[in-house]
Amino acid sequence: MLEKKETQYEKVVLIGLVTQKQSEEKLTEYMDELEFLTYTAGAEVATRFTQKVDKPDPKFFVGSGKLNEILEYVVANNIDTLIFDDELSPSQLKNIEKVVERKVIDRTQLILDIFAQRAQTSYARTQVELAQYQYLLPRLTRMWTHLERQRGGIGMRGPGETEIETDRRIIRDRITLLKDKLKTVDRQMATQRKNRGALVRVALVGYTNVGKSTLMNVLSKSDVFAEDKLFATLDTTVRKVVIGNLPFLLTDTVGFIRKLPTQLIESFKSTLDEVREADLLIHVVDISHESFEDHVNSVNEILAEIDSKDKPTIMVFNKIDNFSYIEKAEDDLSEMKFENYSLEDWKRTWMSKNEYETLFISATENDNLEELRKALYEKVKEIHMKRFPYNNFLFQYYEEEVEEEDDSQDEE
Structure with a gap:
């Protein structure tokens, strides 16, 4: 009798910042939501890393010391992926991946990945593919090395799985083609709305x-x-x-x-x-x-x-x-909170x-x-x-x- 294999979830860590524009309380809310997004995408959160800074580090998003702390943890715990709560710049993505040698994705790519999983119709898949290529275009140099390892899991669906022929010209042509396709369907859907x-x-x-x-x-x-x-x-x-x-x-x-x-x-x-x-x-x-x-x-x-x-x-x-x-008890003068x-x-x-x-x-x-x-x-x-x-x-x-x-x- 064959034994049932347990579902293997991708192990990830979440990373976010407390900044002048984002309080600790607000970060906690965003990280809770990011964890739910990660669960929706089909991964398991091992832990969270947060850091308090004035603004994101232009090179690594987090400070270099915090990145080394994250690296020690992901190596020791065999973590597959790092997920950042904010959109990373192309250079930040490239720099972080060089250090951790793991898959690095940001909140935007995670949401795009969920949309890629959930899209059922041809129209929805076209919409998601267009969004993915628009995200990919400025990050193309980073994606070349990213795809050499060709690892599966979240953040790797859709255009990320095609052959490495995606130079800027080809992606721009593909974006133009998808936009034209969507315009045609949009016209059809507008006609359908009128016909209702x-x-x-x-x-x-x-x-x-x-x-x-x-x-x-x-x-x-x-x-x-x-x-x-x-x-x-x-x-x-x-x-x-x-x-x-x-x-x-x-x-x-x-x-x-x-x-x-x-x-x-x-x-x-x-x-x-x-x-x-x-x-x-x-x-x-x-x-x-x-x-x-x-x-x-x-x-x-x-x-x-x-x-x-x-x-x-x-x-x-x-x-x-x-x-x-x-x-609350009648003599409790503490501040009212959501649960009260x-x-x-x-x-x-x-x-x-x-x-x-x-x-x-x-x-x-x-x-x-x-x-x-x-x-x-x-x-x-x-x-x-x-x-x-x-x-x-x-x-x-x-x-x-x-x-x-x-x-x-x-x-x-």
Whole structure:
């Protein structure tokens, strides 16, 4: 009988800096996220290294003493890969690799690698490939030596596995070809959006792994892939949803993330067009995450970048079933922290006082989803009535019918 082989995970260390622009608390948040990204990519984190400096070292990112400390650890513990929390310059990558003689990747390359794993359709794969080549071009001299060892694992998918023919001319030609291919598909997708008719379009937006796909499944009664990993879905999914008598189109979009690589924003332009052309946004937030306020700000920044910040929006704080808090004693005068805020405490803060309608739900447990459906119905109806004023009597007739049904049920 053959023995089952245990899955061999690539062993990595994470490296980040506390600087004048990034506090220790903020670095911890970013490193936690980097660890989750690493897990999503299929690797195992052995340890973290951090250093406090005014600004990153131009040669090695970290100081030479810290790099020697990292080198001692990776040699002693047979570490495969070093992952840095910020984007490294081409020269920094080359210098670090010379010293450690291990694979070195940065946050941008790690995210690109996850996208390469997750891309299912030809269109998504083309978008990711374009982003990878745009990242690769200025680092080409470093990649020549990097590919001589031709080691597998994270950071090595996609164009990194092709023959070493990738000189600058060939990569530029390939980038031009991919851009032309995407332009053609973008035109086709724009035509598809026009052909969807005059139905109101609603787009789910939010940070990665906040439950957008799960909410999509519940509202549309469909089976969109959802998983507790970052960037579980890359391809835009559109479903027709009917609430009451009112049909509309619901779109699930790719999740946002802090320090999102600019290459991805550019190559995923068409995906973001679904957000740009939406009539209404559902901004989904994971209220159980300690950094959810930062996540909201990050999403708002990207929405502002793509001119979608001022669209009608419903703020939906999801995962209330995961929210737990530690009750403080009455005589405890210490500062309130995330874990001491109850859900009711949060509801009394800025969240319920912002400019958008705000709801608190659990998509997995179906908590308060009826409230969300009602809010959606009202918002979509408002947009629909402005677009088709002659249909107003239909809504009035339908709502009178519903009220009569409710009255008759109450009498029974």
